[in-house]
Amino acid sequence: MDHFALLVLDAFLIAVFFTFLWKRDGKERWRYFWKVFAALALGAVVVGWLMYPFPRP
Amino acid sequence: MSRKTDNDGGVASLPLPLLMGLSWLFPGLGHLLLGRRLRAGVFAGVIVVAFVVGILLRGELILPRQGDPLSVLAAIAALGNGCLFFLAKALGLGDGVVTAPGYEYGNTFLLTAGMMNLLLVLDVHDIAVGHKDF
Numbered sequence: 107m108d109h110f111a112l113l114v115l116d117a118f119l120i121a122v123f124f125t126f127l128w129k130r131d132g133k134e135r136w137r138y139f140w141k142v143f144a145a146l147a148l149g150a151v152v153v154g155w156l157m158y159p160f161p162r163p
Numbered sequence: 164m165s166r167k168t169d170n171d172g173g174v175a176s177l178p179l180p181l182l183m184g185l186s187w188l189f190p191g192l193g194h195l196l197l198g199r200r201l202r203a204g205v206f207a208g209v210i211v212v213a214f215v216v217g218i219l220l221r222g223e224l225i226l227p228r229q230g231d232p233l234s235v236l237a238a239i240a241a242l243g244n245g246c247l248f249f250l251a252k253a254l255g256l257g258d259g260v261v262t263a264p265g266y267e268y269g270n271t272f273l274l275t276a277g278m279m280n281l282l283l284v285l286d287v288h289d290i291a292v293g294h295k296d297f
Contacts, residue, residue, distance in 0.1 A: 112268045115216065116275065119209050123279050126205045127286060130297045 117146035179291055186287040188245040190280045193287030199297075206283055213276035214247045222269020223259020224248055237270075243277030 107115075121143035129135045177185070177196065186193025191207030194200075224244075225237040242248055251257040257273070260266060289295040 107265075109268070112216075112220075112265070116213075116268075116272060119213050120275060120279075122205065123209045126202050127282065 113150050114147055117143050117150070120146060179288065182291055183284050183288055186284045187243070187280065190245060190247070190283065193283060194290075197287065197290050199290070206279075210244070210276045210280050210283075211247070213272045213279070214244055214251075217269045217272030217276060218251055218256050220265030220269030220272065221260040221263035222257070222266060222271070222273045223261075224251060224257035224273060225259075225270070237274060240274040240277040240281070243279075243281040244273070245280055248277070 121139050124142055125135050125139040129138045182193055182196060185196065189207075190210040191203040191205075193203075194206060195203035224241045225234055226241070227238045228234040244251075248257075259270070263269070286295070
């Protein structure tokens with residue numbers, strides 16, 4: 107599996123976990139799941155790009 | 164002492180420390196004993212999948228190392244996996260292969276699985292004492 111697929115899988119599992127931990131109803135769960143999943147998956151890509159100009163020495 | 168739940172009428176009549184211990188040992192068991200069947204299944208599934216992926220990626224179940232204080236925190240997270248940790252160690256898995264391409268990702272999966280399970284223990288506590296009603 108490539109790194110992005112693993113990132114998406116990790117984001118998916120964590121989003122499912124916190125959705126069921128904190129939300130009770132179906133509709134509320136869906137909204138929250140997508141919010142957390144997008145924040146994790148897209149956030150990682152954004153942070154990756156922000157780190158791009160600063161490679162490790 | 165008996166704790167009634169609002170999900171399916173399940174009742175856990177176990178002492179709180181034992182309930183929390185079982186919740187740590189078997190991911191999802193605490194919620195199952197409290198009658199939260201759906202959530203127990205989802206939590207068990209998520210944690211087991213994350214753990215297995217971490218092992219397959221040749222991640223490491225980190226134990227404390229001398230001169231590396233952060234390894235203590237990592238060990239707490241790894242031990243959070245409960246019986247999965249001991250099962251993997253007994254099978255000779257989770258030693259980690261630093262040169263494997265998936266090593267860092269494997270560690271991430273193993274550590275997040277452990278942290279999620281530790282959060283479940285706290286959730287079981289909150290449900291059992293009545294701080295949370297679902």
